[in-house]
Amino acid sequence: MREVDTMTTDGSRGSELNAIDPYVVYVGHLSQGHCPPHGDAFLPRNTKWYELELIMDGGGYIDSPGSRSSAFKGRLFFRKPGMRVQGFPPYSSYYILFGMRADSAFSTSFAEQPPGIEQLYGEEPADKASISAVCFPEVTDVQDCREWEKLCRDMHHEFISNGGNNQFYLKTRVLQLLVYLWEHRKSGQQVLPSAHGPAIMKVKATIDREPFARYELAKLARQAGMSRSFFCSRFAEVVGLPPIAYVNDVRIYHAKGLLLQTGLSVNEIADTCGFATVTYFFRVFKRLVGLTPLQYRLQSLYKSKPRSDSL
Incomplete structure (x- = not known):
């Protein structure tokens, strides 16, 4: 008998989701230059708010209760208040x-005097984890990292420019991520569909870091510690595209x-x-x-050219 998704049949959980009305208190960017030296770690901390972190x-x-997750490009973390977290660089994130x-009282005081980053972490959760965390997976590997990177970058730019004043914009973006x-949870997908995921993600990180290098399947397979055919099938399984x-x-x-x-x-x-020939490019x-x-170049130039419309 097929299991029925409790997300749509459980009234209490459905009402929880319908009650979500996020209020963004901070959007930050962590660069590798601001990480502790290689071999050191961030101090362990307890989350005070709900958190989304895109690597x-x-x-x-990153360590959290009962798990250790590799911090690779495209990995999205969801955390509820009161979680114990510790990061081990190098990595960068939004x-x-x-x-x-x-909370109207909090939002009013926040608008008048936004808290410093040091006040946004602490032993006592500011939000009492009012929404069941089972609604959202704690670790997800996003399919189109560039799309979500742009979303987070735009949120960061908005927050740096205007603080938390434009909550309509900020909460809409948070809701996009939560949806x-x-x-992803409804689909039943696993964080990594393969036990070889970490090795594959290391190869993917190499490609992301040096996209113009000359790559050979045999060398990439050796980097992952796999045969060429096995590597190709596992890479497609984990990343969604052949290497x-x-x-x-x-x-x-x-x-x-x-x-x-x-x-x-x-x-x-x-x-x-890095294309071998112009024809192939x-x-x-x-x-x-x-x-x-x-x-593509001409179309973009045409679209960006100002037009003078006359009545």
């Missing part, structure tokens, strides 16, 4: 601290930026991004973007 880069890990239900986590397809995807992402932000020729961009770009590189 942007690194190779460290992190969001928030309450699940807006993603909720749907070469993932390399091309990352390179085309950077190529699009170079087309829009520089005056480099298509030949120069193809070479810069054109073929991959057209398949992934739907346009040739020149069409």
